[in-house]
Amino acid sequence: MWASSFSVAHSFVVGLRLFLGRNKKFQFLTLRSLTSTYLSVLENEVATFENFIPFDENSIQNLECISVESSDHSRYYLSGKGTRESVKWDSSGFESWGMKAEMKKVKLILSKRGWYFGSGIGNKIDIDELNVTRILNDLFEETSDAALAFYFFTWCEDCTRAKHAILSVCTMVNILVSGNMNYRAMDLLLYHVRNDDGREEWHNLLFDVLKETSKNRRVLEIVYSMLVGCYVKEDMVNLAIEAVKKMKNLGIFPPPGVCNSLLKALLKSSKIDLVWEIFGEMQNQGMGFNASIISLFIHEYCALGMLERACKLLVDMKDYGLQPDVVAFTIVIDAFCKMGYLKEATSILFKMIEMNIFPDSVLASSVIDGYCKAGRLEEAMVILKIFGFTPNLFIYNSFITILCRDGRLIEADAVFSEMLALGMFPDCYSYTTIIGGYCKVSDIRTALNYFGKMLKTGTEPSIVTYTVLVEVYCKIGDLKTAEYMFQVMARKGLKPDIFAYNTLIDGYGKVGHLHSAFRLLDVMRSADVSPDITTYNIIIHGLVRRGFVKESRDILDELIRRGFSPNTLTFTDVISGFSKLGSFEEAFLVWSYMSEHGMRPDVVTCSALLNGYCKAHRMGEANALFRKMLDAGLIPDLILYNTLIHGFCSVGNIDDAFHLLSMMVEHGIIPNSVTCHLLVHGFEKNLVDDPIKATSIKMHQILLKHGIDIDISQYMVTTH
Numbered sequence: 001m002w003a004s005s006f007s008v009a010h011s012f013v014v015g016l017r018l019f020l021g022r023n024k025k026f027q028f029l030t031l032r033s034l035t036s037t038y039l040s041v042l043e044n045e046v047a048t049f050e051n052f053i054p055f056d057e058n059s060i061q062n063l064e065c066i067s068v069e070s071s072d073h074s075r076y077y078l079s080g081k082g083t084r085e086s087v088k089w090d091s092s093g094f095e096s097w098g099m100k101a102e103m104k105k106v107k108l109i110l111s112k113r114g115w116y117f118g119s120g121i122g123n124k125i126d127i128d129e130l131n132v133t134r135i136l137n138d139l140f141e142e143t144s145d146a147a148l149a150f151y152f153f154t155w156c157e158d159c160t161r162a163k164h165a166i167l168s169v170c171t172m173v174n175i176l177v178s179g180n181m182n183y184r185a186m187d188l189l190l191y192h193v194r195n196d197d198g199r200e201e202w203h204n205l206l207f208d209v210l211k212e213t214s215k216n217r218r219v220l221e222i223v224y225s226m227l228v229g230c231y232v233k234e235d236m237v238n239l240a241i242e243a244v245k246k247m248k249n250l251g252i253f254p255p256p257g258v259c260n261s262l263l264k265a266l267l268k269s270s271k272i273d274l275v276w277e278i279f280g281e282m283q284n285q286g287m288g289f290n291a292s293i294i295s296l297f298i299h300e301y302c303a304l305g306m307l308e309r310a311c312k313l314l315v316d317m318k319d320y321g322l323q324p325d326v327v328a329f330t331i332v333i334d335a336f337c338k339m340g341y342l343k344e345a346t347s348i349l350f351k352m353i354e355m356n357i358f359p360d361s362v363l364a365s366s367v368i369d370g371y372c373k374a375g376r377l378e379e380a381m382v383i384l385k386i387f388g389f390t391p392n393l394f395i396y397n398s399f400i401t402i403l404c405r406d407g408r409l410i411e412a413d414a415v416f417s418e419m420l421a422l423g424m425f426p427d428c429y430s431y432t433t434i435i436g437g438y439c440k441v442s443d444i445r446t447a448l449n450y451f452g453k454m455l456k457t458g459t460e461p462s463i464v465t466y467t468v469l470v471e472v473y474c475k476i477g478d479l480k481t482a483e484y485m486f487q488v489m490a491r492k493g494l495k496p497d498i499f500a501y502n503t504l505i506d507g508y509g510k511v512g513h514l515h516s517a518f519r520l521l522d523v524m525r526s527a528d529v530s531p532d533i534t535t536y537n538i539i540i541h542g543l544v545r546r547g548f549v550k551e552s553r554d555i556l557d558e559l560i561r562r563g564f565s566p567n568t569l570t571f572t573d574v575i576s577g578f579s580k581l582g583s584f585e586e587a588f589l590v591w592s593y594m595s596e597h598g599m600r601p602d603v604v605t606c607s608a609l610l611n612g613y614c615k616a617h618r619m620g621e622a623n624a625l626f627r628k629m630l631d632a633g634l635i636p637d638l639i640l641y642n643t644l645i646h647g648f649c650s651v652g653n654i655d656d657a658f659h660l661l662s663m664m665v666e667h668g669i670i671p672n673s674v675t676c677h678l679l680v681h682g683f684e685k686n687l688v689d690d691p692i693k694a695t696s697i698k699m700h701q702i703l704l705k706h707g708i709d710i711d712i713s714q715y716m717v718t719t720h
Contacts (some may be wrong), residue, residue, distance in 0.1 A: 020028045102151050106139065113138040115533075129165040132156055133213070136171050146179020152607050166192075166205060170213040177219045177226075193230040203239055207246055225254045232258075232265045240265070252435070263296055294320065295328045302335035310335065311348070324355070330363045337370025345370060346383070359387060365394045372398040375406065393419075397430055404437025409446075412437055425457070432465045439472035447472065463489065474507025479516075482507050502534050509542025517542060533559075533567055541573050549577035553590065560597070568594075572605040579612025584621075587612065601629075607640045614647025622647055625658070636670050645675060649682030657682050658698055665706045671699065 076277065132153070139149045153172045157164055166173075169192060176185035196202055210227070214220040224247050231240035240262055247253060254262070294317050301310035310332050317324045329352045336345035345367060359367075364387050369619040371380035377399065384391060391399075394417045403412035412434055419426060431454040438447035451469065456462060466489035473482035486504050487596055501524045508517040517539060524531060536559055543552040552574050559566055571594040578587035587609055594601060606629050613622035626644060629636075641664040655678060661671060676695060683691030703710060 012129065033528065102148065103155075104136075105148065106152055109139055109142045110135065113142055129167045132164070132168045133171045135166065136175060137179045140175045140179065146176050146181045146184075149175050149179070150181070150184060152673070166209050170206070170209040173210065173223055173226075174214045174216075177673060178216060182222065182226070185223070186229070189223075189226050190230045190233065191229070193236070194234055203242075207243060211250075221252050224252055227257045228254050229258050229261060232261045235265065237262075239266050260293060260296070263293070267543050269482055272605060292323060295331060299331050302331055305339070307335055307339070307341070309331070324352075324357065325358055326352075326360055326363060329357060329359075330366065333363060333622055334366040337366055340370075340374060342367075342370050342376070342379075345678050361392055364389045364487055364712075365392065368395050372402045375402060377402060390422075393424060393427060393430070396424065397427075397433065400430060400433050404433055404440070407437075407441060409434075409437050409441065409443075423648075428454075428459055428460070428462050428465065431459060432468060433460060435465065436468045439468050439475075442472065444472055444476070461492075463494050463497055463500060466494065467496075467503055470507070471503045472502065474503060474510070477511055479511060479513065491698040496529070498529055498532055498535070501529060502532075502538060505535060506538045509538050509545070512542070512544060512546055514539075514542055514548075526692075533564060533570065536564070537567070537569050537573065540570060544577035546572050547577075547581075549574070549581055549586075552577055553586070556590070566597070566599070568599055568602050568605060571599060571601075572608055575605060576608035576611075579609050580614050580615075582612065584609075584612065584616075584618075601634075603634065603637050603640055606634060606636075607643050610640065610647075611643050614643055614650065617647070617651050619651055619653065619656075635667075636664070636669075638664070638672065638675075641669065642672075642674050642678060645685055649678050649685065651667070652682065652685035654679075654682040654686055658702065661699065662702050662705075665702055665708060670708070670710070 021231060039135070136149045136153060139152060140146060142298065150172065153164070153168065156168075164506075169188065173185045173188055176182070176188065192206070196206075207224075207227070210223055211220060214223065224243065228240050228243050228247075231237070231243060244254060244262070253259075293315065298310045298313050301307070301313065314324055314328055314332055317328070321435070329348065333345045333348050333352075336342070336348065339619050349363075349367060352359065364383070368380045368383055371377070380399070384395070389395075399415050400412050402407070403415065416426065416430070416434055419430070431450055435447045435450050438444070438450070447469070451461070451465070454465075466485055468490075469485045470482045473479070473485065482504060486496065486500065489500065501520065505517045505520055508520065509513070521531060521539070524535075536555060538557055540552045543555070556566060556570060558576055559570070571590060574590050575587050575594075578584070580592065591601065591605075591609065592604075606625075610622050610625060613619070613625065622644065626636075641660055645657045645660050648660070649653070659677070661675065664671070676699065679695045679699065680691045683694045
């Protein structure tokens with residue numbers, strides 16, 4: 001009952017009475033002003049604190065520490081339990097801290113504040129949370145020294161080896177802020193917020209006690225703003241919002257800096273409605289805004305792909321009395337470029353110029369990079385000339401990347417040389433990109449030439465650089481050099497990543513060195529690099545290629561048991577393996593297994609199974625499976641149609657083959673030279689005199705029937 005009605009004002013009187021015991025010296029206490037209820041409480045409490053240590057100069061060496069029962073003030077404990085810490089005050093405790101002078105200072109200050117330390121015969125002094133709170137307040141009121149109060153606070157905690165309860169913590173926080181030790185107050189609050197017990201009641205209590213222990217409204221405003229900041233820092237966004245609502249009820253609102261942090265956290269959590277609510281309240285509080293705050297909203301809308309809303313907000317900035325700045329425009333334009341909306345991005349760019357806001361190099365680079373990635377180099381150059389920017393390293397790398405991607409290596413060379421001529425130093429990305437471009441066309445000599453230049457200039461190769469070289473040597477079957485490059489990477493202190501390991505494992509798999517692939521898999525695990533599904537797909541593919549289909553199925557089963565999520569490629573390889581062996585029952589079991597795990601077979605998977613049926617001349621089953629696939633919504637491609645046409649022509653069933661041709665043309669798929677060759681083979685099986693002419697006539701009829709008039713003679717030239 002008493003604990004629930006306890007207030008800070010009463011704790012002051014009760015704490016003092018408890019600590020003084022029954023000493024009659026302090027008649028100045030106006031105990032008559034207390035109600036009869038509090039008087040009875042005081043008398044009960046005093047009975048448990050009979051003896052106190054004589055705290056004088058001569059007795060300081062004889063201080064001892066014992067544990068005593070606590071009165072239950074559970075409301076004020078962080079843990080929610082009413083266990084009070086007691087403090088051991090002995091000389092060894094002081095000296096271990098090396099702070100004897102500070103404790104003498106504490107004693108002198110407390111003596112001035114009316115704490116009587118006579119020469120009684122008792123040998124204990126109780127420091128419960130109420131008394132700690134009282135002492136903290138007295139120390140600060142007497143000296144205005146928050147550091148001294150904090151020393152006593154930490155000394156108590158060190159001596160008892162137990163954490164303070166919420167009453168003394170909140171008191172200390174308020175004192176620290178009052179004493180301009182905000183950084184320490186923030187640390188203390190953050191520690192307790194970070195280590196809370198997760199209950200909503202605890203946070204409600206923290207908010208209330210911070211108010212009860214505060215003696216200054218300005219200090220309380222700072223403390224509450226710190227609390228909101230702590231919640232934001234710990235991603236406790238909901239608690240931050242609740243705290244702001246309670247502050248508002250008290251007529252307090254966080255400053256702009258804290259509000260901005262909260263807005264960012266809410267935007268990060270995609271809580272757009274709450275963001276606007278806080279933003280509206282900031283306006284009501286008369287807070288001034290700048291373009292950077294609106295840019296937070298624009299950035300989040302762009303991140304969510306809501307470009308229309310981002311553009312609207314950009315236009316509406318004037319309604320908030322703001323002029324959009326280059327940052328806001330850059331966010332929107334960059335988002336449009338990344339999503340491939342280059343026309344819209346360019347339009348906004350010129351609108352920006354009309355408003356006398358001129359793009360900087362970052363914005364120009366973003367637009368140019370967008371055009372480069374889309375393969376529109378000429379337009380990128382036009383943009384560059386319009387704005388008159390000297391290309392920077394980022395822009396040059398954008399051009400080199402797209403040129404190497406498209407195999408335009410002579411032009412990439414020219415751009416690289418131009419960069420050097422301007423005195424610009426290519427970075428690791430520049431070299432790696434052009435090395436990768438030459439590796440892509442298997443021009444290893446030129447690739448190594450650039451690699452040599454890279455080393456001579458002191459540009460350190462990255463893991464990606466070495467992986468590109470490992471890949472090209474694997475591609476041409478030079479596994480020894482690939483291994484050497486892999487080892488050089490490790491010797492240089494670069495830890496190979498999953499892509500590097502997968503590249504070399506794939507190289508081993510392609511030449512059938514499965515034992516080396518499995519050995520590298522063990523090395524990979526010992527290096528704490530976890531294999532991913534790509535790693536296992538490479539292993540399974542290698543096994544299937546070498547005819548170890550049963551072993552590939554065993555690995556698939558093991559993956560599922562260990563919680564991996566095989567993808568369509570994993571299942572397709574195993575299905576293809578069984579299909580090629582004619583083990584159609586096993587292939588169908590894997591097919592069913594695939595469906596059970598939520599994986600829908602794609603065209604490649606279907607082609608793998610149908611190819612097996614066609615090779616085995618089991619066309620009835622192949623056709624039935626094909627119909628089943630169509631019913632399931634599968635859209636066949638040219639390869640799948642050609643697979644079935646090949647199967648029907650192999651057994652001389654020319655009618656069904658041409659029926660498939662009609663079906664594919666009806667669905668907009670144009671036959672190629674392979675299709676013609678297969679149909680010619682079908683007529684040959686039927687002993688037709690001129691199979692090429694027969695194929696040409698029949699195909700022409702089907703194409704015209706569906707409104708397609710193309711010259712198929714070009715296909716026929718390569719048929720025989």
